[in-house]
Amino acid sequence: MRDDRRRTDEPRQEAASTLAAPELNADLKPDLNAALAGPAEWNFQWHDLTFTVRESARRKTVSLGLERDGQLLILAPANTPPGQLERLVTARQDWLYGKLAERASLSTSRREREYVSGEGFWHAGRSYRLLVRPAAESPVSAPLSLQGGRFRLHQEHADQGRALFTEWYAEHLHVWAEEQLRQLRPRLRVQPSRIRVTDLGHRWGACSAAHEVSLHWRVALLPRRMAEYVLLHELVHLEHHHHRAAFWDRLGVLLPDYLDRKGWLARHGADYDL
């Protein structure tokens, strides 16, 4: 991944978005009536994604694109069978999710985070308001804590707000991930040597040749369903060090709805940051 704005760990695929023409019978003539009636439009659903299919008798190839307004558009010859669209979208999913992720991060204008009372901070998919208070009011508590539905930060540490939050997120995510792993172990064919939480830049997760699984501390901000996806994605990489079909098949066994989670993360992941 070369672009900072992309948030999954998948390498970017700059595949062309046009597939070869469907295998048309050589004798098949374009349907003149359909051509006269103008292009037909219908919706094609693939997991959580809805595509507008625009058919035209004059088209010979199927192409897939993401419009400026975010619409997913498929241009296809008349009467293209849904099975063919299914194969097209399946083959292009990495490219497609990459585009959706790019779009999501471009539309999120990042502003500098302020560590003042009233600011909202994510944890496990929920936003909590921050309360900055003099330490004297709670002398025994940690500089940063989450209590009673609020993040509480000692005033004299407000200038270290970012460091304290990243540390807090890392600690809590680590505890959560260890517990997840304890439950998952019996289902894993290859065990991780350890789980580390750190700053991974533009990646949500990573795994090393030494079977060490790393998670970005930002995963702590995500809804837990998405955190599960990131963790399982990396755990499956211990077995398959690539993103080919065998990898996704195995992930599908462990997490049957992984595609919906992956799609959600591509579109909304950029919003979960400090």
Ligand SMILES: [Zn+2]
């Ligand atoms: Zn991966």
